[in-house]
Amino acid sequence: MANLLKDNLIVLIQSLSPSEKRHFKLYVNRLGDNIDAKFLLLFNLLEKMDDYNEEKILKSNIVTKLQLSNLKAHLYKQILVSLRMNPVNQNIRILIREQLDFATILYHKGLYKQSLKILDKAKILAIEYEEKNIAFEIVELEKVIESQYITRSITTRADALAIQAKELSKQNVIASKLSNLSLQLYSIMLKSGYAKSDEEASKITKYFNKQLPKIKIETLGFREKLWLFKAHLWYSFLIQDFLSCYKYANKWLCLFDENQQMIFLNPVWYIKGNSYLLESLYLIKHKTKMKIVLENLEKTIALEQFPKNDNLSSQYFICYYNNKFNLYFLDGDFNAGLHLVDEVLRKIIENRDRIDEHHVMVFYYKIACLYFGMGDNKKCIAYLKKIIENKNLSIREDLMCFARILSLIAHYDSGQDYMLEVQLKSTYKFLIKMNDLHEVQKLIIKFLKNLGNIYPNDLKSEFEKIHKTLKVFENHPYEKRAFLYLDIISWLESKLENKSVAFVIQQKSKLLLR
Template sequence: MSNWGKDWLFILIKSLTRSEKRQFTLYVNRLQNNADAKFISLFNAMDKMEEYDEQVILKQKITSKQQLSNLKANLYKAILASLRMNPSKKNVRIQIREQLDFATILYQKGLHKQGLKILDKAKQIALDVEEKSLALEIIELEKVIESQYITRSITGRADELIAQSNDLIIQNYYATKLSNLSLKFYNEMLTSGYAKSEEDKQELITRFSDQLLDIDVKMLNFREKLWYFKAHVWLCFLIQDYHNAYKYAKLWVTLFYEHPKMIQSHPIWYLKGNSYLFKILLLFKSVDKYIYWNAKLEEQLALESFPQSMNIDSQRFLLQFSNKLNIEFIQQTYNGSLLFVKQLQRGLNEYVNMIDEHHFHILYFKVASLYFGYKKYDDSLAYTERILKNSDYSVQEDLLFHTRILSLMAQYESGKDQHYEDFIKANRALMKKMKNKTQIHDTFMSLFEGLLGASVKDQKLVLERFVKETEELYTNRFYVRSILYIDVLNWAKKKIV
């Protein structure tokens, strides 16, 4: 998995489009001073690089080694300032913030009426798109100006601002509390993993419920409802209550369809809501519902009005190709075209610095599983290797374990088992370091250890014993995620036949 390295300035420059680069050059040329000439030289030098190399810059004598860090920092700020001026990059938050800045300038010049007029328009936009933190900030400046610019309507105006302020304080309190709760349970999943027993489940539910005691659901508007649904989705994922996870993920997505303008204002959360909805439908293997909700998503994405940016486009790419793969897993026909995998790889190359490593691994694992389903074992091994060579034991241990299990299955099927024994030992070593090891992990490993070196007759006995031991485990809902992409039990049954 190639990338542009870890230099933030270099990554930012490489992410720029041609028009953005041209705009930056025009922006710097307007400033016209010697320091900005160095900006352009450094910018051009880094733009021509395939990989960041500090020595190339120093050889061109653009600046000294001592001054390079400072010049890079200033160039970074200048690029951001240029992007901020680009109308196509101005989402609604930037537009509101810009109007707030303009009003502040007018206030400082003593032009109170003009400042208040701008603030009133900006506040209405902020309220319309549920940017209530910004709306409250605008009201605070309105109160400052009104307290210094006395008019005949000050009494009524004061009451209006106080009422708006109090209402927003309550709404922002709810949003903050719910967003904190959502983040806390998301972090819980990353650090401690999913609930593995009824005791874990009840402890999480109690902690969650305690945080909602002072939340009046009837008082929640769009933004607060969004956080409310998100928090419940995370809880349900943690306790592996997928029926309620479906309920709240569906409410999350439906909330956007009930307020379609919010899709334009908050496209990332619209995409994320769909992502969680599809994860649950994949667990349920609900192909009809999956296709229904995917059609609604694609209808929105096809609209010219759907927002675009590198961040949005990368998330959109992830979701659309995940859906293609997931539908294959649900239907399990494994007789279609695999051309979209090449399109997927091109997209991964394009968004390499916009997508985190974990999502790369998830997609590689899905592709490896897909190739295994198509009995293309060499291709499956190639994609498992992409994960294994880029991972370590500290990154998504469960994904790493199942990647190794899939690799063992592909090695077994392909006959390329010369490193089979070493691979099994490495997997056992991984298991010893796993923080969230379960019985199903041990059962999977025991299967492949039993198959190692066994005769054909003995292999059948090993497989039969595995099937008997594992069928009961597969009824445990806390293990449902472990069989999502690689159904080892079904594979073992087919080997017996």
């Protein structure tokens, strides 16, 4: 089996577009001596491979086994250099850092004046575009040069640089603290999902308040505000305050609306902001606003000045299709969403090296829910099985839990009662192990377990009882999370009314005024 480095090289080569491959070959051949370079011959060979095949490489006589590791590392580096030089990949951040590199070279040659001139222009750009980490590096190099190149203005210049360095350092520290807090809260969300009790919510709140730096928002720049809103957003998600989620996701997007140039400089965070705003709107069931936000995002992505690259393509794919599924779920129009399945599965394969397993499993869960809403329980079970049998998924325990519960319901609906007993025991053990066995889950499992012992004439009254019991938990601070993953209430109502789940949700959707 190929090791990680081998995988990385062929994955990098396979990720190159035709124009990037052409640019690489032009870059390599800029000097005649490189036409027959071994690393170019290796590139041409790997370019034709679907999977890494060391035996085939050695048989080509391009390189010996002892030289292969070094040649591959050299090829990897040359591809990165070529990509960096490619105009397609140029952005203001890379250009500023390039200017810093040029200034450093001039400084080492003792050309202080020229170096300072480039640094001054680069610093103005860095501050204008909120690249304060690079701006701080520039000021630090300016201080080094000024300490060696004596001018008449050295006194005032030294004071100005010292003040500027102090201010940039302070802003960078604030941004670092806020980004650390945001990342830690995001980690908790991925690992455990929403808070499950007052104790968990209290613990999260104490942690959030303790780690949140004391700041005045009016003194913050774009970058610091962005991290602040992210931290508040993840805190709101964790404690299930979905109106606050909407509030801070909206602030996030408004920040970009007020600083249009930042959309094109930080396109990933623009897409992410839209993604969280759409998720918040889904949770508060504001489908009209969802459609507007999604349409606006599509228009912005289509703009000529919006950057185009593989990373942005995969990020947009996750955001767009997740929320297209969500809109069909809110409308209860499951059949209309069926066309998304093939599109999503195809794009998962196309983006397999850029999408993590967590997001793939979320898509499988949404596809399973789509089939469940259509009444196709066998396909629903097939996609849930992909989640349940995934031994490598160590995040989003809540997703794993509700995949198992939905699987139980789908097995019951499909008439596969003979498998229910084994699955009930397995699910019960799993939920206890995950410390996720709450009242709603207990009631659902107990209800499904007893279904086999109920006479057909008594089924409706049993469905009425469990429906009445679960309705109480629909707005419970912590138990309501079960209904975010699985609309068990609509399923029960479909049994009581002898209608399809889709029909019940469609009727509810009509009552939504937004």
